[in-house]
Amino acid sequence: QQPVQSPQAVILREGEDAVINCSSSKALYSVHWYRQKHGEAPVFLMILLKGGEQKGHDKISASFNEKKQQSSLYLTASQLSYSGTYFCGTESGVGSQGNLIFGKGTKLSVKP
Amino acid sequence: GAVVSQHPSWVICKSGTSVKIECRSLDFQATTMFWYRQFPKQSLMLMATSNEGSKATYEQGVEKDKFLINHASLTLSTLTVTSAHPEDSSFYICSATGGTSLDTQYFGPGTRLLVL
Numbered sequence: 001q002q003p004v005q006s007p008q009a010v011i012l013r014e015g016e017d018a019v020i021n022c023s024s025s026k027a028l029y030s031v032h033w034y035r036q037k038h039g040e041a042p043v044f045l046m047i048l049l050k051g052g053e054q055k056g057h058d059k060i061s062a063s064f065n066e067k068k069q070q071s072s073l074y075l076t077a078s079q080l081s082y083s084g085t086y087f088c089g090t091e092s093g094v095g096s097q098g099n100l101i102f103g104k105g106t107k108l109s110v111k112p
Numbered sequence: 113g114a115v116v117s118q119h120p121s122w123v124i125c126k127s128g129t130s131v132k133i134e135c136r137s138l139d140f141q142a143t144t145m146f147w148y149r150q151f152p153k154q155s156l157m158l159m160a161t162s163n164e165g166s167k168a169t170y171e172q173g174v175e176k177d178k179f180l181i182n183h184a185s186l187t188l189s190t191l192t193v194t195s196a197h198p199e200d201s202s203f204y205i206c207s208a209t210g211g212t213s214l215d216t217q218y219f220g221p222g223t224r225l226l227v228l
Contacts, residue, residue, distance in 0.1 A: 002155070032217065041205050041219040042156065087155060089217075099146070100217065102156045 001025050003090045005103035012078050012110050020106045022088030023070035031064050031071040032089040032100055035082075042087060045073075075108070083110045115139055116208050118220035125196055126228055133191045133223045135206030141186035142208035146217060147179075150203040162189055186210075196227045 003024040010018050022031060030049045034042035046055050048064035048071060055062055059076045075082055085107045089100030115138040125131055135145060144163050148156040160181050162168040168181035180192040189208075193200055203224050207217040 034219075041222040044216055044218060047216055089156075099158060099161055101158070104155045 002101055003088055003103040005086075005088060005106050007106060008104070009107040010109070012108065014080060014110055014112055015077050018075045018078060018108060020073040020075075020086050020088075020108070021070060022072070022090070022103055023068070024090050024092075026069065026090075026092045028064075028066065028069055028071075028090050028092060030091045031062075032091070033062055033071075033073050034087045034089065034102075035084045036087060036105075037084045045086075078108075078110045080110050080112065083108055114216070114218045116142075116206065116218045116220040118206055118223050120223060121221060122224050122226075124226045124228065127197050128195055131193045131196055131225060133193075133204055133206075133225075135189045135191070135208070135220050137187045137208045137210065137218075140208075140210050142189075142210040143186070144209045145183060145189040146207045146209075147181060147189075147191050148205045148207065150205060150222075152203075156205065159191075193225065196225070198227045201225055201227045 003022050006021045012018055032047045033045040036042040053064050062073045064071045085105040087102045087105045089102045117136045119134045123131055146161050147159045149159050150156050158171050159174045160168040160170045162181050162183040164183050164186050170176045178194055183189040203222050205222040207219045209217055
């Protein structure tokens with residue numbers, strides 16, 4: 001089952017914060033976050049594994065609540081370069097060969 | 113590190129022809145490679161998963177006779193779209209896992225296919 005992302009789209013001014021959510025109806029082994037710019041391939045941001053994690057680099061961080069089967073991506077003090085579509089990819093179990101099912105994406109636009 | 117390349121980046125072909133797309137891991141050995149298709153403004157849809165030397169595993173609804181996948185080595189996988197039709201026009205992206213981070217999928221730059 002495809003994970004559900006919210007919101008579908010968000011418009012920010014430079015310097016503002018945003019949260020993107022990803023939730024699944026299935027138990028999750030891992031959640032992967034990617035950013036895709038128009039016409040380009042997705043770029044890996046981070047992976048969170050079962051056991052409940054929080055990770056971050058620069059001003060982008062994420063959390064994984066295994067019990068709630070959801071993950072959130074936090075973008076703080078957004079920059080123009082953060083614009084793009086953010087996808088979460090979920091892996092439901094060991095032995096799934098690492099197959100990811102991607103959400104429909106959240107389009108983030110950062111304006112000056 | 114962990115660079116994945118795809119070739120060609122763009123292809124335009126006539127209906128009925130076959131198109132081959134290559135996916136290479138340049139600086140690591142890819143244990144598994146994945147092929148995705150993405151239609152405009154839509155999410156990535158997994159088509160198939162392949163491991164070197166074995167047959168690809170196709171997702172439900174993906175015709176394995178139409179989308180031939182060959183994973184000949186630990187650094188190369190190819191996707192051949194046979195007898196392409198206009199509805200096959202899409203953005204095809206490969207990804208690979210391996211190297212130091214087995215969980216991370218590294219994506220290639222994608223191949224845009226337009227079938228006339």
